[in-house]
Amino acid sequence: MSIFSEVKPAQKLEPFKGVKTIAHEEYFTSGHRTCQGCFSAQTMRLLAKAAGPRTIVLGSTGCMYVANTSYYTTPWGVPWMHTQLGSSGSAALGAAAAFKAQMRKGKIKDEPINVIAFCGDGGGADMGLGAISATMLHPAYNLLILMYDNETYANTDIQISGCSPYGANTSFSTPGKVKRIMNQRWKKNVAGLIAAGHPTVKYVGTAVSSEPMQAMNQIRKALSIGGPTFLHVLAPCPKGWDYDPILSSELGELAVKTGIFPLYEMVEGKLEYIGKTKLLVNGKLKRLPVRDYLLKQGRFSHFTDDDVEYFQTKVDEMWDKWLIPGVMPVLKDLEADVVPA
């Protein structure tokens, strides 16, 4: 018997095939107060559109709560509820459990309902990681946890999170007279961590909001496959990354093409690189230098050539030395580590 069991049928959402097949209905509309060029809000729009009407969304504290969902001007066209900063995992688990119990007992109509909880990188990679991890262990509940990653606590004033890139200038890591690089931490590998630690999860993926069609189809796949699923979405942020809002889409694309943010899906344990990352892995696209990405953003404007070089070396390691490039930071040398007979 497979470890990937389907306990309760999920909605079967076929992938959109081309722009013309996308539903006209928007379930995330006007009313939010996010910045121009905000790709976290773009992610919300894609999420709601991909999921459709038989959906509830649970939103943990962060930009997409504070700036996005205001009293009397809610942008949500599906039921939405606030959850605490570190609770996206628990929120989804509670909602899914409530529906399951009530359906089994005949208290409500038995039907597949999309249960989606979102969190930012602060709520997901930092504070809420434990609860997300716990939720990933429950194959009986159909739910999606989407982490939109704008690489800082962008709502509170742009502070470093576990997902901020090395060296980024934030209000907790401003370069000074003596120390130029205040954020010495390398970005947390969240999707890889979820995939490695929770082998019964049927879908773990990374997406970028500058690829709307691909991201929506990833969301639809995650919602259809059943059980708890996780999607890490990179969401360029003009305010936090310090660039002209017109560049949001371009920066999303560059994050992928430079190899800094790999796109992949783990579907029932099988890894597949997707989108431009697939082209990079196949050698059909040459990986661009990280300089092209970094120097378009004010948050890296204090970088010296050495800093850029260091960043490049670390990204090269991800692709050249990791056992599963871009996904699992176990060094390839281990392959040769054969136990003597």
Place this chain on the structure above:
Amino acid sequence: MATVAMEQAKHVEQEALITGAEAIAVACKLADVDVVTAYPIRPYDTVVQYISQLVADGEMDCEYIAAEGEHSQFEIVKHASACGARVFCGSSGVGWMYAMECLTVTPSLRIPMVAMVGNRALDDPGAFGVEHNDALSVRDLGWNLIWVDSAQECIDTALLAYRIAEDRRMMVPIAISCDGSFLTHSQALVKIPTQEQVKQFLPPYDRGELLMHPDNLISIAPQCNEDWVMEIRRSNYEVAAHSLGVISECYAEFEKVFGRKIGNPFFEEYMTEDADYVLLGMGTLSTPAKVAIRRMRAEGKKVGFVRLRWFRPFPAEALAKCLRRFKAIGVVDRDYSLGSPYLSGVVATEIRTALYPGDGPKPPVLGFICGLGGREVLVPDIEKMAGYVSQAAAGKSVPLTQWIGLRE
């Protein structure tokens, strides 16, 4: 034959020898709770151990989730309740404090969660024993708080709690405090109501227009800042203001359906009719207190005992009316409130506040702090405290706050 007998038994009230924790578990089963979350901490965790067994034996149908911490425990059931499920949860001591963020949002979201607090001393230093500071920490936040003193009261109160919490005029959480060990782990004979009785007493949970479901397009708890927070706080205030009435109604209904008399829901009076002075406390303190009162009565002392059940809402008017009859009152706190007025415990300060308004008599209120960290309150301790109160009743000057049972 056996099957017939068992079938009949379902319709007849049974008696069972069970602990306070087990009694709460049985109440959850009878109330057809949909989602239960568990996390280990003594002494509360016994209740979810019993529930786990009920689920495993097919006696209870619920989603039973072992969470990875108390914060998640409470967030899971909060959202489950928002989605229409009847829920149960609980904790003890620092576990309750670990969930504090979730405890704060539950009343303002109008979640009728029922929780059990197995009262336990807060760390540090570690101690399993009872102290009331854990549950009392949420006293200002819109939680309704009740202290019970017997396994029978556990089961009755848990059923009442669902009825009260889910009343459309309430829709706020209730925490049932059970003194760690003394109640959670002590067996007593308990009358178990039948499923029919419970069905008659407890209507299905109906969240109405607040329900989180695709059929009900709402946004719950969007960011509102200074524009609306005050009005939202006020709606919880309104609940608190009329909750005494709702509780009284539900108790009257309980007595009708289950045919058992509880009387005044808010506090129990023991040998107070002709008392000159009384002691007042919450929870299982009643056990040594009642023994001591009987003993002192035999010696001709006119002393009584008042056991406070509902701490939130606080039955200020009724309690003040009751207490003004006496010449002095001694409040026994199984908690501390460091730096508080007169350095008294939480309950003593509340009692003084309750007595202050109006022109009626204001008998002296002595505060006693004892039984912390699970230290047993013995009959001689009660007699000692009663002695101080009798001195105050006689007009003598007695310190306002004293620690009793403290190692010299």
